[in-house]
Amino acid sequence: MHLSRYGVRVPPIRLSCALALTLIAVALAPAAASATTIYAASSLSKVVPTIAPGNRTNFAGSDTLAFQIEQGAPADVFLSAAPLYAERLHAKGLCDAPVVFALNTLTFVTPASNPAGITRVQQLDRPGGYRLAVGGKNVPLGIYTRTLLGKLGLGRALQKNTVSQYQKATDVVSTIALGSAAAGFIYTTDWYANATKLLAIPVPTSAQPLIRYEACAVRRDGADTAGAKAVIARLLSLSGRQALFNAHFGLPPKT
Amino acid sequence: MTLTTGIFRGFLIVTAIATFAFLLAPIAALLLQVPIRDLPGLLRETAVTSALLVSLKTNVIANVIILAVGTPAAYLLALGRFRGRPALLTLIELPLVLPPAVAGIALLTAFGAFGLFGSTLADAGIFLPFTQAAVVLAVTFVAGPYYVRAAVAAFASLDRNQLDAARDLGASEGTVFRRIALPLAADGLRAGWALAFARGIGEFGATLLFAGSVERITETLPLAVYAQLDVNLDSAVAVGILLLAISGGVLLVAKLPPLWSPTRSSTPVGGW
Numbered sequence: 001m002h003l004s005r006y007g008v009r010v011p012p013i014r015l016s017c018a019l020a021l022t023l024i025a026v027a028l029a030p031a032a033a034s035a036t037t038i039y040a041a042s043s044l045s046k047v048v049p050t051i052a053p054g055n056r057t058n059f060a061g062s063d064t065l066a067f068q069i070e071q072g073a074p075a076d077v078f079l080s081a082a083p084l085y086a087e088r089l090h091a092k093g094l095c096d097a098p099v100v101f102a103l104n105t106l107t108f109v110t111p112a113s114n115p116a117g118i119t120r121v122q123q124l125d126r127p128g129g130y131r132l133a134v135g136g137k138n139v140p141l142g143i144y145t146r147t148l149l150g151k152l153g154l155g156r157a158l159q160k161n162t163v164s165q166y167q168k169a170t171d172v173v174s175t176i177a178l179g180s181a182a183a184g185f186i187y188t189t190d191w192y193a194n195a196t197k198l199l200a201i202p203v204p205t206s207a208q209p210l211i212r213y214e215a216c217a218v219r220r221d222g223a224d225t226a227g228a229k230a231v232i233a234r235l236l237s238l239s240g241r242q243a244l245f246n247a248h249f250g251l252p253p254k255t
Numbered sequence: 256m257t258l259t260t261g262i263f264r265g266f267l268i269v270t271a272i273a274t275f276a277f278l279l280a281p282i283a284a285l286l287l288q289v290p291i292r293d294l295p296g297l298l299r300e301t302a303v304t305s306a307l308l309v310s311l312k313t314n315v316i317a318n319v320i321i322l323a324v325g326t327p328a329a330y331l332l333a334l335g336r337f338r339g340r341p342a343l344l345t346l347i348e349l350p351l352v353l354p355p356a357v358a359g360i361a362l363l364t365a366f367g368a369f370g371l372f373g374s375t376l377a378d379a380g381i382f383l384p385f386t387q388a389a390v391v392l393a394v395t396f397v398a399g400p401y402y403v404r405a406a407v408a409a410f411a412s413l414d415r416n417q418l419d420a421a422r423d424l425g426a427s428e429g430t431v432f433r434r435i436a437l438p439l440a441a442d443g444l445r446a447g448w449a450l451a452f453a454r455g456i457g458e459f460g461a462t463l464l465f466a467g468s469v470e471r472i473t474e475t476l477p478l479a480v481y482a483q484l485d486v487n488l489d490s491a492v493a494v495g496i497l498l499l500a501i502s503g504g505v506l507l508v509a510k511l512p513p514l515w516s517p518t519r520s521s522t523p524v525g526g527w
Contacts, residue, residue, distance in 0.1 A: 067484060115368070131385050133467070138486050164385055164467030167481060171463065179368030180384030180467060 036227030037074055039065040041081035041140070041213070043104070043169045043187045047247040048079065051240045052231045061139045061167045069094060075218045076228040079235075081169070081187075082140035086214040095216035101235040102213040103250030106141075106148055107191040109176055109184060109198040116182035121203055124154055124183075129161035133172045133181035136165040141172065144209040145185040151207035173198070187211075192248040212252070282499065288492045297493035305471045306479035307497070313387055313475065314456050317394035321451055325403045326444065330432060332403075333410030334418075344407065350400045355460025358397055362465040366392065389466035390473050398455030405447020409440035449509030453502040 037056045040048050045059040058065070058075070066085040069075050070092070078095055080086040086098035108121050116130055124130065135141030142165065149157050164180075166172045169187055176184045177197040191200050215235055217228035234240045241251050289297065297303070332344060350358060364370050366383050376383065383389040413436060421431045437444075459477040466473040468482065476498050483491040 064484070067488075111369075136468075136482055138482075162385055162469055162472070164469045164473070165482065166463070166468065174464070175384075175467060178363050179373070180363065180465075 036076045036224045036231055038077045038079065038231060039069060039073070039075040039218075040077075040079035041065070041169070043081055043141075043190055044079055044213070045170070046193055047189075047243055047249070051243045052234050055227075055231065061136075061169070063139050064167065069218060072220070074220075074222075076224040077215060077231045078218055079213065079215050080140075081211070081213055082143065083212055083214050084140070084143075086216050089218075090216060093219060095218045098214035098216040099232065099236070100212045100252045101215050101232070101240075102244050103252060104211040104213065105188045105208050105250070106144055106185050106203065106211070107188045108201045108203050109186055109191055110182060110201065111176055111179045112197050112199050113179075114199050115179065118183050118201060121152060121154070121201060124149075124157040124161060127160050129157075130182040131162045131164070131180070132158070133164050133166065133175040133184035134158065135169060135172060135185070136167050139167050139169075140211075141169045141185070141187065144211055147209040148185065148203065148207050151209075152204070189248045213249075285492060285495055285499070289489050289496070293489065294493050294496065297487075297490045298497060300490060302470070302474075302479060302483070303476075303490070303494055303497075306474050306476045306494070309387070309390070309471065309473065310456060310475040310477075313390040314394055314452070317391045317398065317455055318448070318452055320391070320395050321399045321402050321455075322448065325399055326406055326437075327432070329403050329406030330410050330436060333407045334413075334415075334436075347403055347407075348400055350396055351404070355397060355458070356464060359393065359461035359464025362389075362393060362396060362461060367465070384465065385467045385469050385473060387466075387472060390462055390475060393461040393465045394455040394458050397458050397461050398451040401454050402444075402447045402451035405450065406440070406444050409443025409447065410436060412443070413439050445509045449506050452505050456502055456505075457498060 035054060035056050036052075037058070038048060038052065039058045039060075041062045042059045045057075048057060048059075058068075058073075060068075062080040062082055062085045065073075065075070065078060066080065066089055069078060069089060078086060078089060079101075080098070081104075083098065083100075086095065089095040090098055110116065110118050118130065124132070134145050135143070137143070137146065146155075146158070149155055164175065166175065169190060172184050173186050173190050173194055175181050176186070177194055183201075186198075191198055215232045217223070217225055217232065219225075235244070241254075245251060332340065332347070353361065363384070365372060366376065366389075367373055368377070368382065368384065383392065417439070418431050418435055421435045422428075426434065457477055458475070459481070462473065462475055463478060468474045468478045474482070476494055480491050480494045480498070483494060
């Protein structure tokens with residue numbers, strides 16, 4: 001192949017390389033200098049964007065997020081659905097002292113049409129049982145669910161029924177809403193957000209586990225600590241508490 | 256050789272090195288994460304053993320379905336002359352571009368309890384979610400197109416004169432397919448199947464949403480990796496290496512035969 005064949009035209013390959021590099025550069029440039037990166041439990045996915053709009057958010061199971069931050073993920077704030085994970089990062093020097101900003105409870109739900117005809121949580125004690133969707137044994141939702149079942153004297157319920165376990169609270173919600181599971185345990189806030197698709201079945205209040213959401217500013221080189229503190233201040237502010245209350249979260253005593 | 260050729264060759268070599276370095280670095284890092292001698296202990300956990308059994312059983316069934324149904328279907332698509340053939344060829348690739356989670360939702364909206372065919376299935380006494388049949392369907396749906404696509408390409412590149420010659424000699428259509436087309440397209444079919452198998456054994460998103468993650472029933476190796484991630488990173492990595500070994504072994508087996516049968520071309524006929 002001779003160079004002269006191209007004449008004075010720019011070889012297409014060079015043109016496309018230049019174009020590709022430009023696109024990559026544009027895509028990698030920070031979207032907005034002010035945006036703070038929030039890593040939040042998936043049960044917060046509706047409320048956090050209303051409290052702290054204009055930031056980058058990553059919603060997943062708290063355990064997954066804690067793992068990602070431990071592996072050096074570029075988070076600025078960590079909003080955990082359980083104290084365990086925020087405290088673990090704090091103990092490792094990966095985030096500041098966590099603060100409680102919201103409370104939650106669990107709700108026992110079936111699909112709106114309740115095809116299995118479940119009326120009481122005690123029905124889970126029957127052998128053979130139902131198809132259930134619950135949180136995995138290492139994620140907050142799953143840990144809380146096991147605490148609740150234990151307090152109800154239903155510790156064996158997860159062996160007696162056909163149980164599918166999920167790492168994300170939202171996967172439990174959709175599995176029940178789509179009818180794959182006959183019932184399951186979800187966060188009360190998630191039930192309010194999907195009340196038309198899910199039927200809530202009362203659970204004795206005395207059996208409820210203590211569910212606390214904790215926030216902490218991530219410590220790493222280049223972290224947007226000021227932005228992180230602003231997000232946490234928003235969560236604790238009057239408007240933040242109002243938004244959490246509207247989304248049916250419980251509120252900790254005002255500090 | 257002109258200067259431009261030299262520069263171009265250098266450019267090719269640099270891109271080849273970059274390709275290998277980028278694709279292999281994470282795999283090498285995975286292998287370095289856990290000492291090899293710890294692997295057997297990590298893999299002996301009951302959760303891993305039962306997930307391995309679920310993965311093998313469901314994937315064997317799914318692959319039998321993919322090969323048994325996909326091969327004749329691809330033959331018709333490749334050599335048949337009928338209206339709408341190009342459209343069908345495109346449609347069959349649609350599952351390839353679906354994000355796995357969307358594939359799972361799609362399967363649920365079709366075969367789930369409240370899905371399109373949910374009540375029909377229920378009348379027949381069939382409930383798919385949380386069953387191994389659902390895992391098989393998810394794997395078949397996600398991996399099948401990889402095979403069918405390659406098989407269509409393999410059959411389409413056959414020399415039609417050879418097929419016609421067999422017909423002229425009195426061979427039935429079935430015999431032409433079995434004795435002429437299949438052996439000639441074998442390399443392409445095998446390469447396509449290897450990719451489909453590797454995709455299927457690693458299937459995660461569609462399986463989780465459609466079949467759920469029920470221990471000993473629908474919890475496959477990829478689902479087990481995810482569940483182990485928080486408890487024990489080493490154990491998750493060990494399962495990852497196991498998956499890598501299975502897929503790598505299959506890919507290798509699919510590529511090997513041309514080495515000992517010199518009459519066959521070592522490049523897949525399909526050329527995907």
